[in-house]
Amino acid sequence: MFREVLVTLWLFLFYIVYTGSNTPYDVATGLVVAALVGVPASRVLVSDERxxxxxxxxxxxxxxxxKYMxxxxxxxxxxVVKRVFTMRLNPGIVKIPVYAKSRYGRLLIxxxxxxxxxxxxxxxxxxxxYVNWIDVTSTKPEEARLAISAEFEDYAFKIFE
Known part of the structure; x- marks a missing residue:
């Protein structure tokens, strides 16, 4: 029951922040929707309550x-704006390793x-x-990872691993 309550509260807080409103109608709607989604989804979303x-x-x-936003x-x-005006493009698909093990961490990346x-x-x-990249500076997997996703992966580890 603890897991369900926490997920419902987080969903409710997200709803209130996202809507930017605390009118009685929005608070009631947020609580109902958060409970309807949070209770069944908590079993899927949370594997470790700690x-x-x-x-x-x-x-x-x-x-x-x-930082991302x-x-x-x-x-x-x-x-990208600079590349549109200068037409300095070097597109391609590169293969980069992903070291995050959790599915949420991989999804965040x-x-x-x-x-x-x-x-x-x-x-x-x-x-x-496999990443379609507008400016391929290296086709070496580790170098491409450092340029594209290393910072995202660092945060994924801190948040989800």
Missing amino acids: KLLDVKRYIHLFYYAL TVIEFKAHMD AVSITNTPGTVVVDERDGWF
């Missing part, structure tokens, strides 16, 4: 989201790569991501 109480994970998640996204957007302008994960197979 991880839910680890405050350091939430701090890392906050810093990751803040500001610094990393901005730099990637400016790089894949989504982060795909949401970053200039890179898209096109396949995942046997511990490797």
